[in-house]
Amino acid sequence: MTPALIKPKPRNPVSALRLPTLPPPARSRSALRLTAAAAEGRLELQHCADCGTVQYPSRSACVTCLSHRLEWRETNGAGELISGTVLHHSNELYYRERVPLRLGTVRLDAGPALLVHLQGDCAAAPSRVRVSAHLDKSGQAVLIALPAEDTANMADDPMLREMTSDPKFRKVLVTDGKPAVGQAVAMAMVEAGADIVWVGVAEPWKQAPGFDALTKLKQIEIVPLDVTDEKSVEELAGVIGGKVDILINTAEFHRTHTVVDRGTETARAEMEVNYLGLLRLAQAFGPAMRVRAAEGSAPATAWVNLLSIHALSALPSHGTFSATKAAAFALSQNLRAEMRHAGIRVVNVFPGPIDDEWNQLVPPPKLAPVALAEAIVAALRDGIEDVYPGDVAQDIVTRFRESAKVLERELWDQ
Amino acid sequence: MSRASYEGVVIAAPVTIPYVRYSTKDAHWFLGRVLAALMKSAGIKKSRLDGLCVSSFTLFPDTAVGLTQHFGLSPRWLDHIPMGGACGVVALRRAARAVQAGDAEIVACIAGDTNHVDSFRQNLANFSRFARDAVYPFGAGGPNASFALLTSYYMNQCGIEAADFGKLCVAQRDNALMFPHALFKKPLTLDDYLNARPIADPLKLFDCVMPCAGAEGFLVMTEAEARRLDLSFARILGAIERHNAFPDDPIQLRGGWTLDCDDLYAQAGVGAADMDFVQVYDDYPVIEVMQLEDLGFCPKSEGVDFVRRNTFTVGGTLPLNTSGGQLSVGQAGAAGGYLGLTEAVRQLTGHTLGAKVEKARRGLVSGFGMVNYDRGLCSGAAILGAP
Known part of the structure; x- marks a missing residue:
């Protein structure tokens, strides 16, 4: 279970101030639609208007029928965590400061397989999870899987807190x-x-x-x-x-x-x-x-x-x-x-x-x-x-x- | 309709530009050196080359065509193959057909990359659209996380254990200790392997290749031409490639070899049991086991028994990655896709740089490349034979 957030101690004025670093911000124009929906709290994925395929990552044609009529629609994030890992190493400064961190592969009930962050309370694979899209510190959408049912201090998960601004203790x-x-x-x-x-x-x-x-x-x-x-x-x-x-x-x-x-x-x-x-x-x-x-x-x-x-x-x-x-x-x-x-x-x-x-x-x-x-x-x-x-x-x-x-x-x- | 054979076309003059962990030189420098080494090895002038095939990740903004002017070449056949770990097998297939059809007489196939202190990170960040949109932002520096996820999945499905992967890594290190170009010079024990620092669970340090700089190359020409030039060579008995196989598998447990393996052995007229050695693509050991299964060395999901039953050093029951493979030599970018081929030709011609497989007549080389999003897309394999 995620431990409840403890009220932060005042900063030691002698120690160096840790400066902000950011996760990688670059996205294709198409992928920014995921960000646009996440900015309003929705998970939207590409749906083919012709054959109904739901696809991820975003493409410029339907992976099933090659239709260009792709629509971004709100999508149910329910799915199964089929594999998980704990990352201990990253080449990016932002993540070097945050390892170890959990990542997983989730197969959505809607179809596609997604690489996602894992909220700490998600059970080991295989397990049921809910995927949601959140803006990260760069302001771009990333996906995070939450446990199928809410847990006690779910919002206090360190990675989820990177994506939110809960007023608690602020x-x-x-x-x-x-x-x-x-x-x-x-x-x-x-x-x-x-x-x-x-x-x-x-x-x-x-x-x-x-x-x-x-x-x-x-x-x-x-x-x-x-x-x-x-x-x-x-x-x-x-x-x-x-x-x-x-x-x-x-x-x-x-x-x-x-x-x-x-x-x-x-x-x-x-x-x-x-x-x-x-x-x-x-x-x-x-x-x-x-x-x-x-x-x-x-x-x-x-x-x-x-x-x-x-x-x-x-x-x-x-x-x-x-x-x-x-x-x-x-x-x-x-x-x-x-x-x-x-x-x-x-x-x-x-x-x-x-x-x-x-x-x-x-x-x-x-x-x-x-x-x-x-x-x-x-x-x-x-x-x-x-x-x-x-x-x-x-x-x-x-x-x-x-x-x-x-x-x-x-x-x-x- | 069965495919035409590669009869009459051969692979010759394998060359390696020694690997270094970091280099201040650029990709053009490594590719220039490998081209020069090819000319020296074959004893020909570069004006004799009428075909060129290039693979490199760090050549940007240039492609193969820019290299023709850079190196003063005027080929009538030119290809650029951005397929990472599969680029060697794919280059061989294409060059062989060009020579067979008479579109080119002598094709130089070269692959190489530099590795500056920060170039690996930058390559990862811009590897592909899917990687940039849906992998790199999650902190998964490169394919480590993707392979951790599929290793974990494979272990759960098939009951293979870390020590089994370790057995492969340790055997390859033993092979590498005799190979002069290997960057890893120290013996590796199973304890070293099992107690290494974690990278992305269940992967530990020695499961992951070390990026480095270097280059590899070979020539493709007719057998008659090779004899005129007095070059030792290997025959191409069969070769396959496949891209984005099994796209509906939610996570990768098999590669394109599964689809084409029968075709490969039918074309070569031999079976997996006839191989005197195998050079499999080894960016992570799980992929090696997957290749052994998918290429028919054992049934699917029985890789664990196969690994436990066999030994993989040069003197083992199935000599595997006889130069040490990328896990012990280093991964010089696209040259990693050539490493198995150049080593295979050396084994079959008897001109080995390191340990020699006695009386090697046939060997299988397998390639795997391009983790575009969550899995490797390109698979390829070739069976080479001694002349």
Whole structure:
């Protein structure tokens, strides 16, 4: 059985800081489809649209009938572990630091044989297992077999932890903890076992229902943080920047402003928080997190951005807000590309309308702040990179993928 | 329809460029040296060559055609065979047909690679699309993990034990101690083998070949030409190749030899029992046992009894890998696919560099190559005979 993770000891300041190394990132264009599905927590393999063959590794023609009509479809990972090994040697630095590690051959019930990582609780071959796809530290999909039934500390397996960002024993910064969403996220991090949750507050004078109760929890530390103020961001980074393992940027400015409404003040204020705020945080906190991405058993691991499903396709009634979220999305993609060198996961969360005062006139269903917080915890635990929480987000992302143009027209009147 | 024989075509002038663990030279240097050695050994000028066949992993960005300009050759027949451990047998088959058909008179078959201190890792990372997508990212540096998985599977299925694999490795080391080019110069005991450090369970250090630099080569020509040049030679009695056999087997327990073994012996007019020695491809000992089974030396799954019943040194009941094989000589990249062939020709012509199999008249050489994803794809075998 996997032993339960022990709370990591503070780092010995005299010993050299272990720098992050990465597993091999190169993939063919075709294989990146495995990564695309794993980023959302799904195992997808190539299915032949003509003969139904399921194949792996990905090919450019069907191995059975040579059809080029290959579709990536969600695939059941159930299968049999038919052989296993423990690797004691690797030519890659990343794996040299992680041997011994288990690998196995799994024959999926769906057909193909897969080389997979083995979660430590998998029984010796032959045995039943479940294969799932996860992003590794390079941000590319790898396969890992889990035991057929969940085991007690399954998520604490060292190789599985390389692919996930469980908040347990980690130090988390929630950049704006006063609104309902920030409070819910901070509370969810405490409940998920975070060691410390720093909660940023921009306006100390503001009364928010529920906030006082939050501050009474022993894991919670209130810190001053105004993401529109470069000095404020840098000052906080100077104090806790070298300790943050997970940064969750919940800071958001949201008004129902349309493009032809007069004036740029609202748009500018939204941009200051939603776009430039992220940029300031990235510059102040990014470098230290990257350096600490391989330290100890619970290193710096993830950066979460609260975006909006309208970052994909704008909602004209919330026009300038949508524009800032689109800008933040683009910025976040760049942040992801830069943080990958350390293996820090950048998680983008694309909720539909949240059930708060700024979406008063938006008809239900709306996403409860608690549900949003739960989705963020689940994404961190499961190693998911793109999260579309709630029914509206799921609806819009599906329609966006079917036809971005049709969706654009349909959002005109919402 | 039965296949045409290789009658009238011979293999001659086996040469080896001594292996080194690491080299600062490039693949072109090793291939140039082996070509020069071939010319010297045959006593001909390079302008006499009208066929060239090349195998190398580290020649990039060049292929065989680049080498024609590099070495000042103008062949009318040219081939590049990127088939790793099967490249020797495949090169022999193709060159023999070219000579038989009159497309070329003298074909130089050469294989070689360099090994810089970091080139092995880089070769592994870019070995194939499937390896890059689905093996290398998992930490399986090269074929070690794939062979560990199939060794483990084979052991569970057939009851063979580590000591049986060790018996092969120890016998090969005994053979290698007499072979001047072997990189391993120290005797290996079964205890050494069993107590070596683990690489990928159940594989330990002496189950895995050591990458090195070096080159091998031979010439293919008509028997009449060989006699004119006063070269000793071996005849090609039969040869087979097969690629991606049994793709639906979830893990490799058999190779393409199974499909073509009867054809091989029918073409040669002899059987497995007639072999005076065998040179099997030996990147890992499990593959040797698989070849002995698939090439009819014993029934499938009975390799364990065969290994226990026989002895494999040069003076043994079945002399196997008489120069020491790759496990004791070293694996010089694609030259590993030639090692068994050059040694077989030396045994059959009596010009051995190391231990000699007495009165060797026929020998079998087997090749196996290219772990593209989870198994070796190319299999080949040739039966050579003394003139």
